[in-house]
C-alpha cells in the first residue's frame with residue numbers, strides 16, 4: 204500500500220539547537236496520527252517541515268512516494284494537497300471571515316465565488332459559526348478564530364490535513380463538536396496528522412499515537428497502548444503529568 | 452445569599468457633574484493668558500520703529516490683491532503637480548518596495564535595482580534632481596518625449612520621493628507578522644498572491660500615517676519647480692516682486708501654501724490617531 208506521507212531520518216536545526224533528531228514516520232492513507240509530547244519537543248516544527256514552511260537539514264519527506272523537494276511540488280501543488288491549521292490561528296486581520304475562508308478556493312483553486320462562498324457558509328454552519336461570515340477576526344473570541352482557521356484549511360479540500368493544537372483554545376463544550384467534525388473527516392477518508400495536548404481527543408480519534416521528546420519519537424503505537432500502557436519511562440512520566448493536570 | 456426580586460438594587464451613583472466653576476474657569480484662564488501674551492507680542496511688533504516699513508513691504512493689502520490672481524493661478528499648478536505626483540509616487544514606490552522584498556535568484560536583478568535606486572535617489576538633494584531633470588532632459592531633445600520643465604520637474608519629484616516612500620512601504624511590509632506569510636503560503640498562494648492579498652494591504656494600513664507625512668512634505672516641495680522656470684505660485688510671486696520691489700506677493704504665496712498644508716497636517720494627525728486607536732484595540 205502506498206504511504207501517503209513517509210518521513211525518513213528527518214533532522215532539523217534552529218541555529219545550534221537540534222529540534223528534530225532523525226525522525227522516521229509513516230502515515231498511511233486514511234490514517235490519523237496524533238503527535239503528543241511536552242512543549243518544545245518539536246511537534247509544530249515537524250508539521251511545518253512536512254508543509255515545507257521551514258527548511259530541514261537532513262532526511263526526506265515523501266508525499267505519495269514523491270519527495271516534497273521534487274520539482275513537481277515546486278509551485279503551489281504541495282499546499283493544494285496538504286492543509287495546515289496553526290496553533291496561533293494566523294487569520295488575515297484585514298479580511299472578514301468569509302474572505303479568509305474563500306481566498307484560497309478562489310485564488311488558488313479557481314473555484315467560482317458563488318461556489319466557494321456556498322461551501323464556506325456550509326462549513327461555518329457545521330462549526331456553529333453561522334452569523335459570523337462578515338465579522339472581522341479581531342471581533343471573534345480565540346475559540347471562534349480557531350474554528351474559522353480550521354474551516355479555512357478545510358475549504359480547499361486537502362488530501363492531508365495537519366492540525367496543530369486546534370482544540371487548545373476551544374471552550375470545553377465546543378471540543379466535542381470539533382471532535383465530531385474531525386471524526387467525520389476521518390470517516391470520509393481524510394489523512395491527518397494532529398498535534399494535541401488533549402489525550403481524550405487523541406484516544407478517540409487517533410489510529411496511532413507518537414510520543415515526541417527532544418525531537419525524537421520515543422514511542423509509537425495504538426492509542427490504547429501508548430496512553431494506557433506506555434513502555435518508555437519518559438512517556439509514562441509525561442502522561443503522569445498530564446493526568447495530574449486533569450487532562451486525561 | 453439569595454436575593455429576592457423585591458430586594459432593591461441600589462441605584463448606581465449619579466455621574467459627577469462639573470460645577471460652573473470647574474467647567475469654565477480653566478478655560479477662561481487659558482483664554483485670557485493666550486490673549487495677553489499674543490496681545491503683548493503684537494503690540495511689541497507693531498510699535499517697533501520699522502513696523503510701518505515692514506507692513507508696506509510685506510503685508511501690503513493692495514500689493515497682495517494685485518498679485519493674487521497670478522499667484523493663485525501658479526498655486527493651482529503647484530497643487531496639480533502635487534496631486535498627480537502623489538498618485539505616481541504611491542504606485543511607483545509600492546513597486547520598488549515589492550521588488551526589494553522579492554526572493555529567489557530569478558528576481559534578484561529587480562531586487563538589486565530597487566536597492567540601488569533607493570540608495571541613489573535618497574542621497575541626492577531634491578533641488579539637484581529638479582535641476583538635472585528640468586534643465587537636463589529637455590536639453591537632450593529626445594524625439595517623442597515632452598520637453599517642458601513642468602513635466603520633467605514633476606518626474607524628478609516623483610523619482611526622488613518614491614525612494615523615501617518605498618522605504619516607508621518596506622517598513623510596513625516587514626512589520627506584518629511572519630505567521631501571515633506562513634498562513635498564505637500554506638494555503639497555496641504564490642509569492643505574488645501572498646503580497647497582493649495578505650502582506651501589502653496590511654502594510655499599507657500600517658504606514659498610512661507615515662505616507663501622509665511625506666505627502667505633506669511634498670505639498671511644499673513642489674515649489675522647487677520654480678527654479679527651473681515653471682510658473683508656479685513662488686515663481687509668479689517672485690516675478691511680481693522683481694517688478695514692484697514689494698514682497699507682499701511672497702506673503703500671498705505663503706498664505707496659499709498654509710491654507711493647503713495646515714488642513715492636510717491636521718488630517719494626517721487624525722489618521723495617525725485613528726491608527727493608534729486601532730492598534731490599541733487589537734492589543735487589548
Ligand SMILES: Nc1ncnc2c1ncn2[C@@H]1O[C@H](COP(=O)(O)OP(=O)(O)OP(=O)(O)O)[C@@H](O)[C@H]1O
Pocket residue numbers: 217220222240241242243244245246247248249290
Ligand atoms: N522560528 C524558530 N526559531 C528558533 N527556534 C525555534 C523556532 N521555532 C521553534 N523553535 C524551537 O524549536 C523547538 C521546538 O519548537 P516547536 O514549536 O516545534 O515545539 P512544540 O512541540 O510545538 O511545542 P508547543 O507544544 O509549545 O507548541 C523549541 O525549542 C523552540 O524553541
Ligand SMILES: [Mg+2]
Pocket residue numbers: 246247248290367
Ligand atoms: Mg507547537
